[in-house]
Amino acid sequence: MVFLFCGGDVVKQFWSPNSINKNKAMVENLQNHGVITSDEVAKAMEAVDRGVFVPDPSSAYVDSPMSIGYNATISAPHMHAMCLQLLEKNLKPGMRVLDVGSGTGYLTACFAVMVGPEGRCVGVEHIPELVASSMKNIEASAASPLVKQGSLAVHVGDGRQGWAEFAPYDAIHVGAAAPEIPEALIDQLKPGGRLVIPVGNIFQDLKVVDKNSDGSVSIKSETSVRYVPLTSREAQLRGD
Template sequence: MKQFWSPNSINKNKAMVENLQSHGVITSDEVAKAMEAVDRGLFVPDRSYAYVDSPLSIGYNVTISAPHMHAMCLELLEKNLKPGMRVLDVGSGTGYLTACFAFMVGSEGRAIGVEHIPELVASSIKNIEASAAASPLLKQGSLAIHVGDGRQGWGEFAPYDAIHVGAAAPEIPEALIDQLKPGGRLVIPVGNLFQDLQVVDKNSDGSVSIRSETSVRYVPLTSREAQLRGE
């Protein structure tokens, strides 16, 4: 995975965002504001590596994606993350991207994270509570993290304007397409050994359009048991 800077050259969240802007990864002002507001250092096990453009292990055989991948997904979903909209984050991990989503949709919107490792859900809530940008949204209920099988989505607040999946599925789960609002967008890595980041747009008649954005490498979207076994 391409790095846009050397590991020792970035040590602050704002500088990380500025580097992503300078390399054209971030073009939206709203995405830049969200990533500046939500300090990635609060959401990784070792803050000294928080701003390096690399995925990091967070335990349980999973990783937090590299900053440029988070930025890419935010950019792809930006038009579906306007204030008041609803977003679902499948495989929410440390809660970082869910917090960015919540910041963008604001107090009138709703951001839901679903993660099947209870320990990660508990730690992600603590991470969010430490974030000045995201904590108020958690307290008021417009941001929430739940334990669950993200392959089934989260029906309580469906349909969603945006759905993001942070692990690679062998095929796009029908439940997620069903929970996508007409006009909504789903971003999901699809594949096994070879994966593509796919962009799924639901049309007004309920049909979907699918395109591949780029080749990626994510951990698999699987059951909790298989994940813990490293499958």
């Protein structure tokens, strides 16, 4: 096994880079190594082909992050699986989910498949070019019907402010590291809802934030991670 920095944690690479060329095989490997334990998560990741969402399809199923331009990355498959697992109970059909820093749209599409046409999935990304390309990716994927039905959309905006139009959300995922948890995201979380967000600068932890019925929050650290920073569009384009 090889250790590597992924779009999240320093983790074991579960397979050699050339051994996987099929989306289903990628998901099965994640199941075999205990990263995916939920049937619902497995079904969503099998339905949404990662190869549609990456700039280099020949490496789509390797357990590694990829640059997507604009000083942004798509996380490694194991990190996407981990976040889906952490949010799985808040991604039931009919629920609402917000994906901050939606990038290529891959995880947004997985969320949308899980909450289904009765639910609502909102992606927020502050790079307009990524929003445009992510919508093309989504429309070429299994999540395409959800766009047509109006239950899935990606918007240009500052994800640190969330997306108030469809709040409150059962689940919120943030795909970049914030120096601290944005209050706007906690405010837009439904009681009983869960937020998963990497927090920190040089040293980062993946935080799981649960909102209690009285509006208070409980926060725990899941694992050490390494993400690009959650910042302004201008700072991201400068590579700050």
